[in-house]
Each structure stands twice: as structure tokens, then as C-alpha cells.
Amino acid sequence: MSSILDSKTPEGPLADKWQNFKANEKLVNPANKRKFKVIVVGTGLAGASAAATLAELGYQVDAFTFHDSPRRAHSIAAQGGINAAKNYRGDGDSVHRLFYDTIKGGDFRSRESNVHRLAEVSVNIIDQMVAQGVPFAREYGGMLDNRSFGGAQVSRTFYARGQTGQQLLLGAYQQLARQIGQGGVRLFNRSELVDVVVIEGRAAGIVVRDLMTGELSSHSAHAVVLATGGYGNAFFLSTNAMACNVTAAWRAHKRGAFFANPCYTQIHPTCIPQSDDFQSKLTLMSESLRNDGRVWVPKVAGDNREPHLIPEDERDYYLERLYPSFGNLAPRDISSRAAKRAVDAGQGVGPKQNGVYLDFGEAIGRLGRDTVAERYGNLFDMYERITGENPYDVPMRIYPASHYTMGGLWVDYELMTTIPGLYAAGEANFSDHGANRLGASALMQGLSDGYFVLPYTISNYLSEWLNKSVPDTSHPEFAKVENEARDRYNRFASVGGTRSPDWFHRELGKIIWDYCGMERTEAGLEKALGEIPALYEEFKKDLRVTGGTDGLNQTLEKAGRVEDFFELGMLMCRDALDRKESCGGHFRAEYQTEEGEALRDDDNFAHVAAWENTGDPMAPNRHVEDLVYEEVHFQTRSYK
Amino acid sequence: MTNTLKNLTLKVWRQDGPNTSGSFETHTIEEITDEASFLEMIDILNERLIEDGEEAIVFDHDCREGICGTCSLMINGQAHGPERGTATCQLHMRKFSSGDTIVIEPWRASAFPIIRDLMVDRSSFDRIVEAGGYITAATGGAPDANLIPVPKPVSDAAMDAAQCIGCGACVAACPNGAANLFTAAKITHLNLLPQGQAERYSRAEDMVETMDSYFGSCTNHGECEAACPKEISIDVIALMNADYRKAKVQNRKQLSRT
Ligand SMILES: Cc1cc2nc3c(=O)[nH]c(=O)nc-3n(C[C@H](O)[C@H](O)[C@H](O)COP(=O)(O)OP(=O)(O)OC[C@H]3O[C@@H](n4cnc5c(N)ncnc54)[C@H](O)[C@@H]3O)c2cc1C
Ligand code: SF4
Ligand code: FES
Secondary structure: OOOOOOOOOOOOOHHHHHHHHHHHOOOOOHHHHOOOEEEEEOOOHHHHHHHHHHHHHOOEEEEEOOOOOHHHOHHHHOOOOEEOOOOOOOOOOOHHHHHHHHHHHOOOOOOHHHHHHHHHHHHHHHHHHHHOOOOOOEOOOOOEOOEOOOOOOOOOEEOOOOOHHHHHHHHHHHHHHHHHHOOOEEEEOOEEEEEEEEEOOEEEEEEEEEOOOOOEEEEEOOEEEEOOOOOHHHHOOEOOOOOOOOHHHHHHHHOOOOEEOOOOEEEEEEEOOOOOOOOOOOOEOOHHHHHOOEEEEEOOOOOOOOHHHOOHHHEEOHHHHHOOOOHHHOOHHHHHHHHHHHHHOOOOEOOOOOEEEEEOHHHHHHHOHHHHHHHHHHHHHHHHHHHOOOOOOOOEEEEEEEEEEOOEEOOOOOOEOOOOOEEEOHHHEOOOOOOOOOOOOHHHHHHHHHHHHHHHHHHHHHHHHOOOOOOOOOOHHHHHHHHHHHHHHHHHHHOOOOEOHHHHHHHHHHHHHHHHOOOEOHHHHHHHHHHHHHHHHHHHHHEOOOOOOOOOOHHHHHHHHHHHHHHHHHHHHHHHHHOOOOEOOEOEOOOEOOOOOEOOOHHHHOEEEEEEOOOOOOOOEEEEEEOOOOOOOOOOOOOO | OOOEEEEEEEEEEEOOOOOOOOEEEEEEEEEEEOOOEHHHHHHHHHHHHHHOOOOOOOOOOOOOOOOOOOOOOEEOOEEOOOOOOOOHHHOEHHHOOOOOEEEEEOOOEOOEOEEEOOEEOOHHHHHHHHOOOOOOOOOOOOOOHHHOOOOHHHHHHHHHHHOOOOOOHHHHHOOOOEOHHHHHHHHHHHHHOHHHOOOHHHHHHHHHHHHHHHOEOOOOOOHHHHHOOOOOOOHHHHHHHHHHHHHHHHHHHHHHHO
16 A cells, blocks of 8 residues: 655654754744744643744744643643653663663554654753753752653653642643743633634634633634644543543544544553442552552452452462563553453452552552652542542552543654644644553653644744735635534534433443453454444434533533544544554454464554545545654564 | 442532622432542532433533642532542542532632633633743753752752642632732742742742732631642742742842843
């Protein structure tokens, strides 16, 4: 299959590509920058850092978020940390090692050039964030502290207690706030992108809905950046914030942007198990806990003694047993599947037997309660608030949950989607994590995209448009797209059925979780591809949205987001069905080794699958971008 | 371990918009497990309302992990409810008993106009940050991070203040509707750090004056500290006041020089 996808990877040896790009890109001179308007949708780590930096450079920036303030973006919830190849520990870290770990962690399904660039700029991110006042954890000498995270054998993770995402987002938000205060950025809060406007093949602007008034409005620009986060809430139950959704990326997809690797979703191993059927959300317990916590289940299925009554030799510390060199720090996909197997085998613990233990008994004995409290105190408190159990005395119970999405809008090396002038940054794109993301690498990628990549690459595109006119909102296409959006919301409000958007979301999520979750099979995916469209038909006929389309209506907002999850769900299953191999977070039961590990098929699937919308969500076109590895060699990903 | 609560009476504030008057609406929750979070209880109620053809209760929430600062309910007259150091979304039903009556209201403060039902507009907080709650460090060109050593106690104290989630409970709890705890938390975070010194006094002056233009003034009730889900210490206000006073003197001196 020939590819219409041009990754625009620069020339030269891998380690020189980013320098070569910067040396050769087209620039826009400072005086001309103010002639360009850039729309940034999303003000999480990726969007806030991009908007602030573009404004510093002199571009006119309009930033949009459905939140009331940029400080509320989902990035705020990241707990564990951010990676950087600083090698402050002198433990053998380097740009190359971070690059290699990320490629291997992604199970050899990411683009080498992007990942190398990410590792290169990782060091600038830490410098930048410290300069902005992010209070990272320090050692007594005043230097920055580090911890280790899954999938790495060096300590390269910087952190701010258990609130790294919060502190980084506040840092980026403060830079953005400075620009808003100085007039460099206009912020449109509580404003949701409901469509992307494409005119003559290039991104011309967006249509947004003011969530307070229900009013639709058009906004034009020279370029549009989507930094709108991931789609983990397709599963309904996930660790994502309640409002996370795929709408922005999906609307762009429907207007022509290819969607890459939708089946690459990450199921995080350490979340608090579901306690009830009506639960709305799951809570993550940071992976950093696995530095000191030991994962185990009773050796015998159905053993429901209290944990402290189960003697050491009747416990199975299965990660330490199966993966001796990484032990409890085995990567996420591997740890998650191991937990699922234990629970499926009847060794699950807790009232619903739906969890495994994460035990700090040994760490408390070794380090003392105070040190453990210093490292994880706030996580322990959070656990206790939710479960009513005190993890200093009783082991935590954990189980995997949907957490992150590696798939997303296809972008080239410059972070441009297949629609010229439309960029995607942060979790919204597919770029750097292949089939599995390593812990502490999403924050790194979001800030890399926003601070250090987009501000360079965007001028390459904009420079072509200097002193040329681009369509403004009086172009009839804007009115047309606005009308389509209006019709859509009127449609939701007038179905007059019996079920709420949440009801449909929960049912949809169950299907996707059961058949396109931690383990997938051909039969299961076929089944899901029958059930999702059927449920979608029901949604169209039986949805009930109370309240009208004017003014604030959270039920209506939800209806739009759920509809987009339906179509995305179909694409996730289609992608999972067509990828006849196992890799990273995509585990097809048919393709596994004798030991039950993922079995890749590098001959046939060492490529990105990028889907083109055809108008029929059940019949999209699959395009491929072959992944060419110059530097690394395919290896079986082993953490034994 | 799991218990079921029975017969809860909820009195929920309903209000159509900023300029209309509102009133309490009563709902009964016949049964709910104590494993449920407070907001899950409202989710369930909302599902029921939609099924009955009624409009769902509007409330702000997002992360449900106590970190984004979006949730904002006055529960039985207490900002974020009865559990200390806990945001509304982290409150679980095991803190309540069968037969309880629970009064649920929005934040009430003149600087936080009600948008609808339980949702308020807190953008005045953003204005305070925009006035100076940052360190000017444009992207690129930052020195190596370890060139600026920060003593651990200083970094820890900055972090204690930086934990503020911007929820506004301090304002809601304050009889004067003052935003001193929020503003002081941000000022303290930045003013303690070596990186924040260059703008220390202009930051204090600009942020305090912007705060004063939206919010009431502090008369040391201390309700803010008790309501704060991040248990930010009221000591930060003393530091802010000291920096503000110095700022007034110092900034005047610098002005007279120009
Ligand atoms: C609980 C949790 C813990 C995590 N911990 C870590 C960690 O320790 N380390 C790590 O590296 N990563 C971690 N991650 C992953 C990481 O936090 C995210 O991948 C990353 O923060 C995403 O940033 P973003 O800027 O791409 O998107 P987000 O922060 O999700 O921001 C999306 C933005 O887009 C806006 N938006 C979305 N759609 C629209 C629309 N239609 N219209 C208008 N605005 C819109 C939102 O308002 C928001 O401003 C964690 C994730 C979770 C769920
Ligand atoms: S100081 Fe406390 S109560 Fe006030 S906004 Fe910050 S976190 Fe909320
Ligand atoms: S919903 Fe985020 S703090 Fe409560």
C-alpha cells in the first residue's frame, strides 16, 4: 500500500534532525508576527504553553477552553512526575537512553524522529519550568530530586509531591495569564469548539458554543492548534476528568484530519477498583507508588482471609516473580494485564474480588512510616477518603483502568494534521508514545509540543501566508458550519426519548471496555462493531435532553460529546480488529507468546494506521505510514 | 464495610440565572451506599430528574480527585462540607447518616455571581493572577535548572502555598467575602522562591490591589483556613501583608527616582 502520508521528517542523522529543521525552517520576522492570528483550542499543558509562547513571540492568539479557567484542565490531575534526560544523578541517563526507553516502551510503534526530538527538548522543559517557579521536590543541598518510574532503570523523573501536573499546569497557566493580562492572548473560557471550518483545503477557523448562553460563534485565523486532550473517557469509567472528551479531535477528523492508531489506549495498572455499578469515575493511584509498594495476590484462588493473615509463602508477588529485573516497576501495559490475569483466575481481593494488593508493609518496615508519609502521604490520604481504609495498616487494593490514549490526530514532524494549517499538540495527537506510553512522559510531551516544538514549526507554514488574505468569518462556509452545529444541538433537544446522555455513555463504555479494553479478540471486536451501531441508533431515537438549546445546559453538552464517542468507539474497534498483532496497550489474545506476552508482527504492522473519514463511521479508509527505524533495531520488548 | 444510607432529604438551591431569584427544592434519596461520593449522589439524582423530564441540577465539577478546584458546594452551611481538608468531590457519603437533611447551596459571595443553580463565576480569581501571579520568564533561554539551588525548607514552604486549587472556598466561608487566602497563597508561593525575587514587590502590590477591586476586606476571622481543602495556613496572609507594605514604600521610592 502506498502512503499519502508525508511525515516531513528532516534530513540527516537522527541526532541532528531537529537542529537541521531549525536551521532550515522558514521564519516570520518579529514585525510580521503580529499580522498572524493563531487559534489555540485547549489550555491544558500543551495548549497553555503553546498559547503563551506564541503570544510572547508576537502572534495574535485567541485561546479557547470549555473550562471556566485554564487552571482546571485535566493536566492538573497528573500526580507522579515528568521525565527529563538531565542525568543529575549520574546514573547513566542521556538523551539517547530516554529516546530508546520511549521507543521500546512504545513497543516499536512510534516515529523515531519525533521521539528523539522529545528526548532532546526534555532537558529544556525542566529548566523552563524551574525558571517559572515550579516548586519541584528538592534534596537537602537544594538540588532537584528525582524518582524512578515504570519502564526505566534510571532515576529521571522530576516531581512536586504527588501533584506534579498541578504545579506544571499552574506554571504554564501563569505564563498564559501574564499574556492575557498584557493583551497578547484573548481568552474565551467556557467556550466549546463544536466544529472546525476548512476552506479550500486549509483550516480557516472554528465554530464554538458559548456554554453560558448557548450561542454559536465563528472565529477565523491563519492557523488552528488543537490541544484538547485525550479520549480515555470513551470507556465511560476512566481516570480522566469528567469533562474530557474527543469532540474537538473528532470534529476535525470529520472535516478531513486523519485519526491515527485509535486502538492504542493505555490502561493504568494502579487505580482504585470499582466499588459500585453507579460509579461515575475511577481514581488513579500514582504509579510512583510502585517504587515502594509491592504488588501481590493470594496464591490460592478464592482465599478471602484478611491480608495480614495470609503468610508470606502463600502470597504471589507476581510482578517480581515474572519480571525480576523490573519487578514492581514493569511497564503499565504489562502490569495491567498481569493484574487482569490474577483477577480472572479468581485470585482477586476485596469485597468484589476485583483488585490486587499494593502493599507498603515492607517499605514502612525498611524506611519508617515518616519517610513513606513524606513520599506518598497525600496519595494515602486520598485513598483513605475514597475507600475508608488506611493504607499504612491495610494494603491498598488496585485494579487497572482507562487512563491515557496514545492514539489521536495524525500529525507530521511539524505537528500538522492532514489538514494544512491545523495542528494537534499534547495528548490530542498520536505522535510520540507508539503503542504504550511510559509514566511521566505525557507531561513531558505536552510541554515539549507547546513550548519548544510548535512555536518553531508553525512559522514554516505561516510564512507562506504573509501578506496574503485568508477567509474571514464572513465567508459563507462559516455560516454553513454554524448552521450544521445549530441543527445538531436542536436535534438532541428534540428527540424526546427516555434515556439520558449519561445512560448511553455508560452502556457504550461497557461495550468498549469489554471488547476493546485490556484484551481484544477478533470475535469480541466483531461483536462490538455490531453492538455499538445498534446502541447508536437507539441513542438517536431514545435520547432525552431536558432543557433547551439556549443558555447553560450541561445535559445538552454531554449529548454532543457522547455522540462523538459513539463514532470514535466504532473506529477504535475497527482499528483494533485490523491490527492483527499485539503491541503495547493493544493486546490481541490471538497473538501472544507462550508466556502470554504481546506478540508483534513487525513484517506486517510496523506502521501507523491513519484513518480517513468517509462519512460512514463503519467504513473509514485505512492509510499507513511505515515506520522506518534507522537507529534502533526491533527487539522483543522484554522486562524479565 | 459497606452500609446503606436511607431517607436523605436534600434541599438544593435552584436558580435560573444571575439576575433571577432562586429557592430551595426538596428531593428525597431513598437509599444510597456510603461508598458513593457526594457528587455521585447528585449524579444519580440528576439521572432521575432527567428521567422524570426535569432539568438536571447544574453544578461545577471535573477531576473528582480534589485537585482541579472546580467543585464548589456549600453543604449544610460549610464550604466543601463537613470533612476537613477535603474538597466536595472527595467527600463520601459515609460522612452522613440515614435520615439526614442536607442543604446544598452555591458559593455565596458578591465577587462570585451565581450563573445557575449551584454554579458560580470565579473568573475574578483569574484577574488576580493575571495582575502579577507569575514569574516573567519567556520561553527559551532559561539557565540549567540546578544553577538555582533552592533550600529544601524554602521549596517545601513554597509548595505548601502552591497547592491552592483555586476553588474559592476561602471566599465563600469568609463573612466579608475576602480573597486574601487565595491571593496570599499565590504570592507566597512565588515570593519565597529565589526565582520570584525580581518581581516580588510589584507582584504583591499589583495582586493585592486587583484583589481589593473585586473582593471584600479581611478582618482576620480565620474561616478561610478552616474551609480550605488544601489546608493552606493563614500565615501566608501575614507574609502577603508584609510584602505589600514594603512594596508601597519601595515602589514609591523607585518611582521618585524615575
Ligand atoms: C489521573 C492522571 C494522572 C496522570 N499522571 C501523569 C503523570 O504523572 N505524568 C505524566 O507525564 N502524565 C500523567 N498523566 C497524563 C497527562 O496528565 C495528560 O496526558 C496530559 O496532561 C494532557 O495534557 P493536554 O494539554 O494534552 O490536555 P488536557 O490537560 O486534557 O487539556 C485539554 C484542554 O482542552 C480543552 N478542550 C478540550 N476539548 C475542547 C473543546 N471541544 N473546546 C474547547 N476546549 C476544549 C480543555 O478545556 C482543556 O483546557 C496523567 C493523567 C491522568 C488522568
Ligand atoms: S486558598 Fe484554599 S480555599 Fe482558597 S482557593 Fe485556594 S485551595 Fe481553595
Ligand atoms: S472536581 Fe476537581 S477538585 Fe473537586
